[in-house]
Amino acid sequence: MAKNMYLSRLLLTRKKAKPGTNGLALSRILPLACVLFCWIHSGDVQAQSREYAAQGKVIQFSGVVVNGLDSKPLPFSTVLIRNQNRGTVADASGFFSFVAVIGDTVDFSMVGFAPRQLVIPDTIRHDAYSIVMPLEQDTVMLMETVIYPWPSREKFREAFLSLKLPETESDIIRKNFNLAAIREQASHGKMDADMNYRSLMQQQTTQLYYQNQVTPNNLLNPFAWAQFIKQWRRRKDADKMIEQQSQGYQQYENSSSSSDDYQYDE
Numbered sequence: 001m002a003k004n005m006y007l008s009r010l011l012l013t014r015k016k017a018k019p020g021t022n023g024l025a026l027s028r029i030l031p032l033a034c035v036l037f038c039w040i041h042s043g044d045v046q047a048q049s050r051e052y053a054a055q056g057k058v059i060q061f062s063g064v065v066v067n068g069l070d071s072k073p074l075p076f077s078t079v080l081i082r083n084q085n086r087g088t089v090a091d092a093s094g095f096f097s098f099v100a101v102i103g104d105t106v107d108f109s110m111v112g113f114a115p116r117q118l119v120i121p122d123t124i125r126h127d128a129y130s131i132v133m134p135l136e137q138d139t140v141m142l143m144e145t146v147i148y149p150w151p152s153r154e155k156f157r158e159a160f161l162s163l164k165l166p167e168t169e170s171d172i173i174r175k176n177f178n179l180a181a182i183r184e185q186a187s188h189g190k191m192d193a194d195m196n197y198r199s200l201m202q203q204q205t206t207q208l209y210y211q212n213q214v215t216p217n218n219l220l221n222p223f224a225w226a227q228f229i230k231q232w233r234r235r236k237d238a239d240k241m242i243e244q245q246s247q248g249y250q251q252y253e254n255s256s257s258s259s260d261d262y263q264y265d266e
Contacts, residue, residue, distance in 0.1 A: 060128040061120065062097035065090050065108060068134035077110040077135070082117070100129075114138040179246050 065077040073094030080087030082105040090096040100106065102122050109115040113135040120129065150156040191199070210216075218224035 057102045057124075058099060059102060059120070059124060059126075060097065061100040061106070061130075062095070062128070063131040063133055065094045065096065065110065065133050065135060067113075068136045071134070074110050074113070074135060077108065077113075080107050080109075081105070082107050108133050108135060110135055112138060179242060183242070 065074045065079070066072060067074055073090075075090060075092045075094055077090045077094065077096075078087070079090060079096045079098070081100065084104075086098070086100075087106075088096050088098045100120055102120050102124060104120050106118045106120065107115060108118070114137070116133065116135060118131070118133065148156070150159060
């Protein structure tokens with residue numbers, strides 16, 4: 001306001017000058033007027049820029065977050081404005097884009113990398129601002145950790161001393177080759193997934209093979225009877241072999257027990 005009043009007074013003094021001194025006064029006033037005009041205009045521009053900065057200039061802030069070692073994109077990195085609940089997460093290519101205000105402090109973070117900050121400069125002339133933000137790897141050395149199955153050495157010692165192991169080789173053989181227990185498990189055991197699948201496939205194949213036909217009766221089939229007798233003989237031979245093996249193991253156990261008693265008597 002004071003500048004404008006000073007300029008108006010100069011113009012009035014120019015009008016009150018004498019007729020003979022118009023050219024001289026004009027040559028002196030024009031440069032001064034130009035300087036004053038530029039000074040006033042620059043002050044107005046600065047005031048307008050300060051007012052515009054106070055209001056906050058909105059821009060489209062975008063860029064790519066990359067690895068500072070090999071410049072590869074870092075997918076799903078976090079980009080947030082400090083002290084505000086605004087920001088975004090980069091996509092699979094490390095690209096991000098959101099609306100920000102000039103002067104905001106943007107924090108970039110990623111698991112395994114050191115965080116970085118960026119202040120959006122106030123010298124931006126356009127409504128968009130793009131950057132490439134590299135993040136350096138943050139290596140943290142962890143101490144060695146040894147995991148034991150027992151909480152302490154005392155517990156381990158107690159468990160080790162209370163552990164019951166077979167005393168001789170015969171005990172180990174008797175435990176692993178108990179034919180009676182194996183046969184009982186085989187007779188009372190259920191079919192596993194493979195056996196159930198094979199049985200189902202065989203039933204379906206038989207149904208499809210004899211579809212729209214009369215299923216033959218194997219009671220009158222001599223070949224079926226011959227196959228049945230052959231399998232029965234094989235089963236009988238297998239039972240005899242199992243009995244002989246069980247008798248042999250019993251004789252071995254008796255001989256081992258008698259030898260142990262003999263050593264004990266000595």
